[in-house]
Amino acid sequence: MGRQPIFDRELRIFAYELLYRAGPRAGLPSHVSGDRATTEVLLNAFTEFGLERLLGRARGCVNLTESYLLGEQPLPFGPERIILEVLEDVPVTPRLIDAVRQLRTDGFTIALDDYQYRPEHDPLVRLADIVKLDLMALSPDQLAEHVAVLKRFGVKLVAERVETMEEYERCLSLGFDFFQGYFLSRPQVVSTQKLPTNRLAVLNLLAVLNDTSADNDDLADAINADMSVSYRVLKLINSALFTLTRTVDSVHQAVALLGRRKLATWASMLALSSMDDRPSELLRIAMTRAKMCELLAEECGLRPQESFFT
Template structure:
């Protein structure tokens, strides 16, 4: 199990009310960012904020400011964010050209808000300034005269100004007098590091999915099958789609429905982010156990012609999460809102899904014969289904890569 860290620094309005938090990449629990690969750092922030820690814990009902590199602006990956909860920042080292402007325009036309980070005024950037809503000015990069000139030039555009790296009372009062709308910096508040935990993911499973996603005429049923093979991918996908920020009227509790609901484009973005971040192997015995439980529960439901057999699979694979994450099931389910039937099965072994899980575990632990029956199926038939599930799980496990390249090295910024 891997620990993840995200820094967050508040952004205040003129009345010193917190309006937002900027989310900052942290390789470990330390006060400064360390990075080499900007795409990897951005991917880590997106993944951790959406899946590992959650936006609710990071920013509550406030807005999240997220730095984006060129590739995230131009390839559509940023669309994974809920548009009404984030401001996407164009980093200062990005070359502003037609491709970047087209990417930013696509985001703004879809309802996203754009901020220009550490911005140095340039008249040639007018097309970008017309798309932005906020311009962040790094006070350490400008003299007082240059700051006044920047404010004068930028007031010609429909943007709000954010003073960044406000480190003294003098700087704060100066920017307040110049009419800045927002303020951020050590004088007001230092970044706080928030820690979470990540469920490891098989790199091979992700790579297989990425390859399939970019083929023409991708089959959503095939995507569902591949995602279902990996417990971590399944967990993160369902947590992602059931985020409170997406406001679904009812929980999505199966991989099949998540894939259908999100569609090919959103799934492609999600998997691409998964592929960029660092991943670790999960012990193969735990993986096989999860797959056996999921497959057997699903097959029992199919054999008895019960509805939502895909949810039976979800119950089976998620039943092992306590062991994988070393956290109580109650706490895990708070982060992953599922239907009452699925929760009852996972917490109390209740209902048809709970009975199917009990049956699968009975074979796993060689329990009493009465627990090996399910509905109208006798022990002989459920035993056959169990052996089929074991064979299926080992076939899947055999495809999981045993060696994963080391995580990228980072340097302090």
């Protein structure tokens, strides 16, 4: 994955934008859906690298697709370290406004990415903490106009794609709060040894999670059945996300601390991640069909029902 620092006016690192990086060297397909890219970034940040290694004391910015913003794919982390970026291609609808308002209520910091101002977007801008303006997408006059209008909303402004000293100095004079671009720092590719995901093990874990009669021992057994899954769960629970006072080295403990709902969210993301270059819609279809099979098994009196999920 990649990261690019965002600097404040004193050129101290305020945050890193976390970026999806793909291709043969990364072992990931070059062309994926936005949902898949976001999922890979979140999984890598929390279960492969760890926020301590990626961010240090800074915060992280993650691009969110419409489905993540609307809650169709739940966010399995709290608001302390991650800034949520609303992508420029997400339609601004009443449903989106309500979803962003709820995320803001939950304590998340909201940023609008590559934003171009429109008066009809005022309800969304009022909910934002940060607005990022792309210098390549706006003329010098348009940039100054955007700064003047957006400053009235009390948001912090990020100048994106700052390529030269002249651009940096001009953005300083306009009153930008933060700066990002090749002039200051190119994106850095970070890598680590990654255990391959066993798709069958992940699907089996999802089946156990969907079995209402399964207890924590059953969940721990399903996780321990595959080394890559157990490694990611332990990596997650010991990350800065949970700020525990001691190291958790038992999957049973991790299951109890994570809880069933949060564990199900991470398992669903892991399943999406393991789909290679298949469209993310296939995962939704697969999960729908699996649940249908489980319900049909219950209706027909077939046992064990959970086996029909997989």
